[in-house]
Amino acid sequence: MAEISCDDRIPDNIVRLSIKDPQAVQSAYECGKLVILEDARIDADYAFLSSIPSPKAAHPGREKFCLARQERWKGHDRREAVWHKFETGPFQGDPEGYARFQREVKSVNGQMNALVEHLFGSLPFRTRSITWKFQRITGENLHIDNLQGCQKLAQIRLFANLHTAPRVWGIAKHWRAYASRLFETASLEEVLHDYYQFNTRLSVAAFGYSHHTTDDPRHVVTFNPGEVWLANSAIVAHQVRSGDLLTIAHYEYPYKGYVRKTEALPALIRQLGVEKLGYLGYHQKVLSLKLDPRRMGIG
Numbered sequence: 001m002a003e004i005s006c007d008d009r010i011p012d013n014i015v016r017l018s019i020k021d022p023q024a025v026q027s028a029y030e031c032g033k034l035v036i037l038e039d040a041r042i043d044a045d046y047a048f049l050s051s052i053p054s055p056k057a058a059h060p061g062r063e064k065f066c067l068a069r070q071e072r073w074k075g076h077d078r079r080e081a082v083w084h085k086f087e088t089g090p091f092q093g094d095p096e097g098y099a100r101f102q103r104e105v106k107s108v109n110g111q112m113n114a115l116v117e118h119l120f121g122s123l124p125f126r127t128r129s130i131t132w133k134f135q136r137i138t139g140e141n142l143h144i145d146n147l148q149g150c151q152k153l154a155q156i157r158l159f160a161n162l163h164t165a166p167r168v169w170g171i172a173k174h175w176r177a178y179a180s181r182l183f184e185t186a187s188l189e190e191v192l193h194d195y196y197q198f199n200t201r202l203s204v205a206a207f208g209y210s211h212h213t214t215d216d217p218r219h220v221v222t223f224n225p226g227e228v229w230l231a232n233s234a235i236v237a238h239q240v241r242s243g244d245l246l247t248i249a250h251y252e253y254p255y256k257g258y259v260r261k262t263e264a265l266p267a268l269i270r271q272l273g274v275e276k277l278g279y280l281g282y283h284q285k286v287l288s289l290k291l292d293p294r295r296m297g298i299g
């Protein structure tokens, strides 16, 4: 079971929930809580998986691989090239090891997909991806994610530690606390219409760049092998303090799928604009009419 060390200077935003209550999980997730699934565990051969060195990545430090089930592929595609990196990298000359790795990926991905479907199966998913991260992280700065596609789509982000070593995270405050405090000094009014840029600017203003270190208070959570958790990383500040092999299921869906619609990123930004300016900015009005200001040449 995950160990939690709470910092009582900030709100407690970590909950342990059962997969028997999917509604509670979705609601807590949307509100930016860190959700630890107390009765879910990914079953895998952690020792074997932990022994696999990462293939070389195009950009060192970004050892992220989208490993889908191979048998579903038709012809050559990008994912086939990803598998090829493993076959010709860590499993060069070891076909048995490679086959074992494929079986593990198939099993783990199946378990991850089943969990997301069980918890959020009624959502109209637009994309379904599972990424394996072979990154040894020894500390990163607190940050708020700027997720590609966040202008139109929310993401379910479900994580599992696949390494024999624990994974340690820091969890700080909700997006709202930083956005409200820094609205004027970070000139956030200028990016109210662009959610990706908004989160980029907000995160840098709140914590500095990724190579910086902030001493803001945070809770610290230690996840053991196989443990599963969810974090809406675009609206809660977080960091990896240490960790190795991780898998993430990230499924995209329209914001209208939210149960707590006022907690969605576009709604949070809209509320903030109204609270700070007393009215919706012009770009926000355009967005609320579902028009894209950039296509209209005014973004």
Ligand SMILES: [Fe+2]
Residues within 6 Å of the ligand: 143, 144, 145, 233, 238
């Ligand atoms: Fe992140």
